[in-house]
Amino acid sequence: MANDLVQPEKFFLNRFGMNGGALEQILGSALEREADYADLYFEYRNAEGLGLEESIVNHTSKSISHGVGVRVCAEDRTGYAYSDEVTVDRMRIAAHAARAVADNRGTPVAPIAVGEQVRRHQLYELESTALEVPLEERARLLRQIDETARAFDPRVRNVMASFSAERKIVMVVNSEGRVAADVQPLCRLNVTVIAEDGKSRQVGTYGGGGRVEWKYFFEGERWKDYTERAARQAIINLDAVDAPAGQMVVVLGPGWPGILLHEAIGHGLEGDFNRKGVSAFSGRIGQRVASELCTVVDDGTIANRRGSLNVDDEGTPTSRTTLIEKGILRGYLQDRLNARLMKMDPTGNGRRESFAHVPMPRMTNTFMLPGEATPEDVIKSVRHGLYAVSFGGGQVDITNGKFVFSASEAYLIEDGKLTAPVKGATLIGNGPDVLTRVSMVANDLELDSGIGTCGKDGQSVPVGVGLPTIKIDGITVGGTRA
């Protein structure tokens, strides 16, 4: 299969019998009512999943989906229509529906010449995708995980493991005549462990992946590391004490706790909210929103990461955008529509879940650059506080800036030392001021293992986060113990 993908630009034309002339006509029809911009988004997605429960691989699934979306933009109005029938007739009907947002002034449209190909990054040129690995080999890995988790500790009661892989071929053709196409592989391995000791029952979860080949999970026995981390978390939580309640010093471990940045900062800096003036960060570029120790970037160009893309879903090559530089707010994340209306440049952050969705400004991989402290120094500096290393989900209210994220593995810090594990608790803060309380940043930046999925306005897209160990001088911890 890999070979017919060398030229994704040709894929749709060959498979669905389209030609450049037809596409030009449809774009012309979409623009007929004097719109500013139109594009066609083609998608063909192949996905497979398998799951293990109670020591047998009893679940397999596969799906094939395809479709085309036609978008017309006129000033700040968007018309969008999509169909899962990729035919010229359907696209013409969709173009008619989408152009209803433009005024009908009957101005003739200059002919569009589809041709110029967008140069995409080469961030995940894989020799083969996990979809080509024999199912039996994938099933064997899940059984190995099951055995490894059960051998980890006799208190392990149940193990759930799953592996999913997909390959998405996309092509965007726009009214400027530009064509961008890409082949996007993605896979993920997940392990959930339930432990029981007669008194208590606890869960531990870990996983990872990215735009990587199957062998990635065997390098340095990654699969084993995922498994042991999930099992360890469940076992440790069996002895967890109630989490404290109230404002206190919190140290966040490296990697996935970077979800703090995603919720507290990232969403509030997406272009759409700022163009409309509805974000707690609206109009604050150039102002101090974090301590001097904090530099935060969004970078869609890191090789093989889950949040990376060669081109975004509007055909713009992704980039690295500095959001906060030494505490000062520097930039927004932009798609084409919001960049144009704000007279800024697109940053390659226009993303969509599928052909059934309109693109929006979204994050890619969002992380804080490392500082100078060592992680040991950070923990040693805390007399009484919380050390959180693993989190479930988070959420933010863009308009008032309040955000939460929920710890699933955390420890008390007493007199500079980690002591008892504590039960999960939600942390709540205010986006525009939480980073002003960052008083230490360590030198151990890690990106997460490749598990993030971000939801916005009903659309899910894969993302990454990263963080070095940091110390926040005060954030509210939602435990049960006074």
Add this chain to the structure above:
Amino acid sequence: MAEIDAGLVEWALDHAKRNGATAAEVLCVSAESLAAGVRLGEVEKLKSSRERRLGIRIFVGQSSANASTAELERSELEPFIAHTVELAKLTAADPWSGLPEAQLHPGAIPELDLDDPAQGILDADRALELARKAEQAALKADPRIRNSEGAEFDSGRYHIIFGNSHGFLGEYTGTSFNLGVAPIAQADGGVMQQGYWYTANRHFGRLEDPEAVGLMAAKRALRRLGSRKIKTTRAPVVFDPDMAASLLRSLAGAASGPSLYKGASFLVDKLGETIAPPTVTIRDDGTIKAGMGSKPFDGEGLLTNRKSLVEKGVLKTYLLDSYSARKLKLAPTGNAARSVGDSPSVSPTNLYLEAGSYSPEEIIGSVERGLYVTELIGFGVNGVTGDYSRGAGGMWIENGELAFPVQEITIAGNLKQMFQSIEMVGSDLKWRSTVISPTLKIAEMMIAGE
């Protein structure tokens, strides 16, 4: 392109058998929708869609595989089905897998008034006009309403056909209409606050008045202005109906078969036990006429029904599909949910906590100092342990009156204890969604703030 109809489903089932399947299920969904959005009075978005998919589950003995596709020509489906049979053969045999018992399928399919055929999909102009009306009402409600995230009217129509190799074949059509509006309030120089409100129904004519929806959204934004944190304390917590409904969702998740057989639920081995006071009765009813969560048959072709999940405080049943039922040695409950190309999962249909005798004013009036929760954010609910810790906002109650708005706090406890300590159940039960509750008062929770 091939039409989706009962003939296609029967053909696919037959083709699966001819390729070596010992049993099979086919689910076809076709859907059309239109979403129309305005912001600050101007058109912002028009989105129209059309989708058709076929999902199949194939059994070869006790092994099975799921697949779905948008390629519906028979010439494309033939190799697709053959490949799915091969996929099933490669999957491990699971002694609990299989279709429901053949005799459980109904002979006739009830009519539940899920479709508004007279209306169909709204045309764009009409949808935009209704969204504009709702937003206008919100924008005019108060000078402190200064911005808006817009208003959106969505209308959709879907058709479902499901059949299996036991000979069950059923189909139904449903419509949905939804109008939501999100104005933003700001007092001089203060923090902006959004308010959201909506109306939803399967019948267009039964939607609430757009102006009323807009006014309620404005009221919800305005009452959040000037929110502050409070000191960390323990106090009674009153959940407004929407927030109380979120507690029911968590309970239903813990009562669902897959969570139970995995041991991943705080309700394991709790059937027949008292989990709440006698004032608490929670029902699941998939047969309510025109109900948002109603459907004539579930995701495996079994009739939906009316039952008590909790009757006078006692946990009476779990929510089960046929797989989890077999594993737990119980009978399926008509709660199989299905998305195209997946194995059945489990969900409640229309889930509600029966109204009690107190008005919301009486409940708030009973609290000397405590919290009235009107918003919750985050995912801090652990279904395995019942541990609960979520971001919250609402009004602080002093001497039985709503005193001032609060934000950036958390409420924490454990769902087991929270349900046991429901002190008052409101009389204000209203159908707005698939999961609804009246106002509930919980005796005491930990509230973390400053």
